[in-house]
Amino acid sequence: SRLDAVKNILSRIGGSMETERLINSVSATGYISWNNLRIPGVLQRLAWSYLVVACLDLMVDSWWSPGLDILLYWPAWLCVLLLEGIWLSFTFLLPVPDCPTGYLGPGGIGDMGLYENCTGGAAGFIDRWLLGESHIYQAPSSRAIYATRMPYDPEGVLGSINSVFMAFLGLQAGKIILHYRDLPTSIMSRFLLWGLFLGVISAILTKCSTDRGFIPVNKNLWSLSYVTTLACFAFVLLVVIYYTVDVKKWWSGAPFYYPGMNSILIYVGHEVFEEYFPFRWPMANSQSHAEHLTQNLVATSCWVFISYVLYRKKIFWKI
């Protein structure tokens, strides 16, 4: 009967934009069709990253040896560095028709409107060429700010190389925890060193600026500096949480592990219900950061509460 209830809810919202997002065919016309099915997506990107990283890990399992954690699986590191070489080459060397080579900007009215149709540079070009304009995301965030007209997919093919790197850094964290089990000082010093190392790389790549560096932090491009910056923050946060939760046991980790244990359910729920009250309501001033913040905090709190109820009822969605 629970399944019936879910089916009932799904059929009630059938035909709306929200259901379409579930199966990834957001289109201008609002109809689901093979002709405008979006091929990339968030879940596709997660699946791809985990697939590659899992394969790398299986491949090098037999090389496991004591010593420096980075040497535990250096062949996998070699593969990842090779992948990064591919990302850098395509991003900075691929000639894109009517666009400057190595362009990383939004196009549209950005850069004085000089590169109107160059949204996303090589990354955008590859997706439009490989997947087709109608099979990628149609309303990138650059549209609102830079009045761009080109479809551009924030989960495109080129960025998927860097998301593999990001997942791989997560694997590195896991390796450290496993390898230095019961040695919290070793674990924390390694996390901090990784954080520091990635932070230095980010500082160099971005020249500590918003958009004047060699590679700016850009989530739509999943740029290399975006990966190193986020991973830097993640390692540092991990040290804080590992110390307070696992080492000192000052804190259980609540409420974070409730949504963490139901992440796919929360993600799908958020996608389906994001336009509905109480997750969203018409804003008095859509330009107000305070109001956006309030709305997002309310929505997040609701999902944390929902995940707490599900946790108590032992309902977990797993793939």
Ligand SMILES: *[C@@H]1O[C@H](CO)[C@@H](O)[C@H](O)[C@H]1NC(C)=O
């Ligand atoms: C960009 O594309 C649009 C629509 O395809 C076209 O009208 C416009 O001339 C293009 N701009 C440049 C600078 O090529």
